[in-house]
Amino acid sequence: MTVDARGDLPTLRGYFDFLKANYLKRDAEVNYAHAARQAYIALGFAMVAAAEQEVDCTPMEGFNPDAVDAILGLRERGLRSVVLLPLGYRDTEGDWLFPMPKVRKSRAAMVTDLA
Numbered sequence: 548m549t550v551d552a553r554g555d556l557p558t559l560r561g562y563f564d565f566l567k568a569n570y571l572k573r574d575a576e577v578n579y580a581h582a583a584r585q586a587y588i589a590l591g592f593a594m595v596a597a598a599e600q601e602v603d604c605t606p607m608e609g610f611n612p613d614a615v616d617a618i619l620g621l622r623e624r625g626l627r628s629v630v631l632l633p634l635g636y637r638d639t640e641g642d643w644l645f646p647m648p649k650v651r652k653s654r655a656a657m658v659t660d661l662a
Contacts, residue, residue, distance in 0.1 A: 594606065602634050
């Protein structure tokens with residue numbers, strides 16, 4: 548929505564001005580590192596949304612970001628890849644693990660209470 552459609556929001560404008568004042572003066576690599584960490588917040592929400600729709604997904608690092616950026620033309624758009632999220636439906640007929648019961652460790656084996 549544009550300012551004309553929603554009206555001016557002074558609080559939002561103040562936040563936008565704060566971001567410009569603080570981020571524009573920082574080194575581009577510092578901003579990239581910060582934005583890369585923020586991408587993981589969106590990644591988490593995307594994975595939850597996929598699970599709710601019964602779509603399988605898995606986050607992936609360990610790829611060649613320069614190659615991905617080149618293939619997708621990200622640098623020309625001022626973007627860089629950080630993480631990949633393949634999405635799809637599982638092939639239950641071809642997946643020999645599908646009918647097997649899932650193995651889960653107990654909560655006690657996985658969680659350390661700090662209280």
